[in-house]
Amino acid sequence: MAFGLSAMRTLAAAFAIGTAAPALAQAPAAPSGGPANTLDAVKARGTLACGVNTGLAGFAQPDSQGVWRGFDVEYCRALAAAIFGDANKVKLVSTTAQVRFTALQSGEVDVLSRNTTWTLSRDTSLGLDFPAINFFDGQGFMVKTSLGVKAAKELDGATICVAPGTTTEQNLADWSRSAAVKFTPVVIERLEEIVAAFVAGRCDAYTTDISGLAATRAAQTKPTDYLILPDVISKEPLALGVRQGDARFADIVRWTHYLLLAAEEFGITQANVDSMMTDPRPEVQRIVGKTGGLGPMLGLADNWGVTVLKAVGNYGEVFKRHLEPIGIQRGPNAQWNKGGLQYAPPFR
Amino acid sequence: MPESVTDPRQLRLPPKRPIRLSWSDERVRGIVWQVVVVGIVGSLFWWLWSNTAHNLAVRRIATGFEFLRREAGLPIAEHLVDYNPTDTYFRALLVGFLNTLKVAVVGIVLATILGTLIGIARLSRNWLLAKLAAVYVEVIRDLPLLLQLLFWYALLQGLPGPRQAMNPAEGVFLSNRGLKLPWFEWTDAHSFALLAFVLGAIATWLYARQATAKRLLDGRKRPAWPFALLAMLAAPIGIWAVMGAPFTPDIPKLRGFNFQGGLNISPEYFALLIGLVTYTAGFVAEIVRAGIQAVPHGQWEAAQALGLHRGQVLRQIVLPQALRVIIPPMTSQYLNITKNSSLAVAIGYQDIVSIANTTLNQTGQAIEGIAIIMLVYLTISLSISLFMNWYNGRIALVER
Numbered sequence: 201m202a203f204g205l206s207a208m209r210t211l212a213a214a215f216a217i218g219t220a221a222p223a224l225a226q227a228p229a230a231p232s233g234g235p236a237n238t239l240d241a242v243k244a245r246g247t248l249a250c251g252v253n254t255g256l257a258g259f260a261q262p263d264s265q266g267v268w269r270g271f272d273v274e275y276c277r278a279l280a281a282a283i284f285g286d287a288n289k290v291k292l293v294s295t296t297a298q299v300r301f302t303a304l305q306s307g308e309v310d311v312l313s314r315n316t317t318w319t320l321s322r323d324t325s326l327g328l329d330f331p332a333i334n335f336f337d338g339q340g341f342m343v344k345t346s347l348g349v350k351a352a353k354e355l356d357g358a359t360i361c362v363a364p365g366t367t368t369e370q371n372l373a374d375w376s377r378s379a380a381v382k383f384t385p386v387v388i389e390r391l392e393e394i395v396a397a398f399v400a401g402r403c404d405a406y407t408t409d410i411s412g413l414a415a416t417r418a419a420q421t422k423p424t425d426y427l428i429l430p431d432v433i434s435k436e437p438l439a440l441g442v443r444q445g446d447a448r449f450a451d452i453v454r455w456t457h458y459l460l461l462a463a464e465e466f467g468i469t470q471a472n473v474d475s476m477m478t479d480p481r482p483e484v485q486r487i488v489g490k491t492g493g494l495g496p497m498l499g500l501a502d503n504w505g506v507t508v509l510k511a512v513g514n515y516g517e518v519f520k521r522h523l524e525p526i527g528i529q530r531g532p533n534a535q536w537n538k539g540g541l542q543y544a545p546p547f548r
Numbered sequence: 549m550p551e552s553v554t555d556p557r558q559l560r561l562p563p564k565r566p567i568r569l570s571w572s573d574e575r576v577r578g579i580v581w582q583v584v585v586v587g588i589v590g591s592l593f594w595w596l597w598s599n600t601a602h603n604l605a606v607r608r609i610a611t612g613f614e615f616l617r618r619e620a621g622l623p624i625a626e627h628l629v630d631y632n633p634t635d636t637y638f639r640a641l642l643v644g645f646l647n648t649l650k651v652a653v654v655g656i657v658l659a660t661i662l663g664t665l666i667g668i669a670r671l672s673r674n675w676l677l678a679k680l681a682a683v684y685v686e687v688i689r690d691l692p693l694l695l696q697l698l699f700w701y702a703l704l705q706g707l708p709g710p711r712q713a714m715n716p717a718e719g720v721f722l723s724n725r726g727l728k729l730p731w732f733e734w735t736d737a738h739s740f741a742l743l744a745f746v747l748g749a750i751a752t753w754l755y756a757r758q759a760t761a762k763r764l765l766d767g768r769k770r771p772a773w774p775f776a777l778l779a780m781l782a783a784p785i786g787i788w789a790v791m792g793a794p795f796t797p798d799i800p801k802l803r804g805f806n807f808q809g810g811l812n813i814s815p816e817y818f819a820l821l822i823g824l825v826t827y828t829a830g831f832v833a834e835i836v837r838a839g840i841q842a843v844p845h846g847q848w849e850a851a852q853a854l855g856l857h858r859g860q861v862l863r864q865i866v867l868p869q870a871l872r873v874i875i876p877p878m879t880s881q882y883l884n885i886t887k888n889s890s891l892a893v894a895i896g897y898q899d900i901v902s903i904a905n906t907t908l909n910q911t912g913q914a915i916e917g918i919a920i921i922m923l924v925y926l927t928i929s930l931s932i933s934l935f936m937n938w939y940n941g942r943i944a945l946v947e948r
Contacts, residue, residue: 297909298905298906298909299909301909301912302908302909302914305607305609305912305914321910321911322912324610325609325610325911325912325913326609326610326911326912327607327608327609327610327912328912347805355805356804357803357804357805357806357808358804358805358806359725359805359806362623364622364902364905364906364909365905365906365909365910369621369622369623369906370621370622370633370910372623373621373622373623373633374621374633376623376633377633377634383623384625384806385623385624385625386625386816386896387623387624387625387896387898387902387906388894388895388896389893389894389896389902389905390894393894393895393896394896396702396705397705397896400702400705400706400724401705401709401724402705402724402725402815404805404806443607444607444608445606445607445608
């Protein structure tokens with residue numbers, strides 16, 4: 201009991217980095233997944249290890265049957281469908297904000313699909329790459345309606361709950377400095393416990409990405425008791441994360457995201473993907489793998505697009521299924537031709 | 549005179565033999581084996597080290613302790629030294645180290661007091677008291693500490709909010725934001741008075757020691773209390789008065805969301821402290837009980853035959869002897885308190901583990917972060933061990 205659980209995992213991961221035989225970095229079917237051959241390692245293992253949140257409504261949360269569901273989980277399933285042709289060949293690993301990067305670095309997971317903000321320092325010094333932004337977000341505050349606060353500026357002197365090891369924590373400190381708002385932090389690692397502390401009234405406000413606030417608010421017994429303040433204090437591009445130095449695997453992750461986007465743009469859905477095989481538009485034909493041979497260029501099957509879309513549907517469908525029920529609008533996540541930021545490069 | 553009595557056989561050394569380069573020579577064999585073992589251990593460490601360095605390089609993970617000088621940017625609620633998020637990681641980690649010390653030191657003192665009381669209560673002739681103490685020990689020892697910490701934290705969160713805070717006395721507020729106590733503005737005069745008190749306490753202790761030594765010679769009682777009163781009370785108050793007797797009360801007031809001013813004990817710190825103290829006191833109680841029962845019953849009877857009453861027997865005769873049995877296992881409990889304080893991460897108290905975890909998460913340098921945590925615990929634990937071993941040596945039975 202000398203260390204906290206997460207520190208234990210970090211220690212184990214650090215040890216794994218120390219003892220992984222150097223030869224594994226070159227061996228093709230390395231079980232621990234050296235950086236240069238994640239795809240082969242995943243194929244040899246037979247499942248994709250995908251790091252998700254510890255339980256955030258809409259993004260990754262077990263349902264009443266214990267099956268994990270959510271926006272982030274769909275990305276894990278889409279990747280498994282792309283690699284194996286079977287969306288169920290995925291092992292979901294729940295990771296806290298503090299252990300997620302170590303879990304990825306040490307090979308415990310192959311990809312992070314877990315509300316992770318892409319920043320310069322994470323991209324460089326953590327040994328990670330962020331192939332695709334699948335959710336554009338920003339940081340906000342949630343308070344109890346009974347508090348009577350209407351704007352973040354009014355939070356001077358407040359106690360604010362925040363998860364450690366997040367960009368949220370640093371943004372909060374930055375914002376407090378520039379807005380000259382003093383606050384006392386309460387820093388708890390596990391999401392459930394920090395939400396519990398906020399609900400119990402330990403903090404006046406809870407801060408995280410607005411999508412996370414919406415998810416937390418929707419999960420409360422009386423959501424109207426809580427108010428998300430209109431202020432957005434940061435840019436939070438939530439991206440999929442992989443280990444640095446494996447361009448091939450990063451390509452698969454990146455283009456699986458673009459596949460979901462392009463499918464929405466061209467009107468390919470989970471239901472009509474089979475009938476789209478006869479669609480005359482050339483780009484649609486390339487997406488469904490009838491022409492172009494794009495799948496093999498990624499090291500995947502020709503029909504990977506069909507498999508993925510049959511398993512999870514297009515971006516709009518995934519969004520509608522998981523995020524709209526908890527009150528998150530498309531906003532910046534709309535397609536580029538609908539006033540949003542989501543833009544897929546050409547499938548050519 | 550123990551020095552003069554020496555067994556002459558101990559002085560006789562075995563005859564010297566020249567070293568032969570042969571496997572049958574015991575010394576040659578010894579040297580060979582030592583070289584082999586040191587070589588194996590050394591190369592194992594070298595392999596671990598170079599392998600780690602190689603893997604970190606392959607994974608393009610930054611290494612080294614350069615990050616300690618970068619701006620931390622993480623907010624910390626409780627700090628004993630000045631801190632704000634623009635300070636460096638080094639300072640943030642220092643704050644975490646001091647927070648760990650704060651809970652460990654206070655926890656050790658309180659657990660010792662509570663544990664000793666419960667241990668003595670378990671031996672009480674009062675049936676109810678003895679049984680209550682026994683139930684306490686059995687219940688507390690058998691529940692996982694993490695569970696107890698979460699229990700205390702949830703209990704403290706169940707307190708009313710700051711606007712409905714309990715107000716048992718003037719300026720004292722108990723709410724889910726913690727315990728607020730009235731305090732006063734600390735000035736130099738207070739620091740000097742505190743210094744005078746500490747010096748006075750040391751002087752009193754020296755005086756009492758000398759008084760006892762003199763009493764052993766002439767049998768005359770020399771009460772220490774007048775001296776103590778003068779050195780520990782009159783002198784500090786005098787210094788404080790001479791420096792202008794500054795006193796500005798700092799009463800907590802509800803302003804905005806929270807109480808401003810006064811002394812604050814946060815629910816996180818309080819939950820951690822109370823959890824550690826009650827848990828460890830259960831073990832300390834058993835150690836104290838075992839120590840007291842290890843003193844032969846004849847000592848009680850002999851002391852009572854001299855006319856000492858029960859309290860005197862316990863304080864003057866039994867406890868000093870029991871200490872010899874108590875101290876070594878007590879050291880382990882003190883080390884446990886220190887290490888268990890790392891469970892703070894579960895309830896949001898920002899100790900060294902919490903801050904180092906955040907640091908390693910932000911910088912990605914897990915190995916350096918874990919090394920810092922290990923260094924901190926090793927330092928604290930070795931210090932406790934050294935002190936307790938010194939104390940143990942002091943009270944150990946002096947054989948004559």
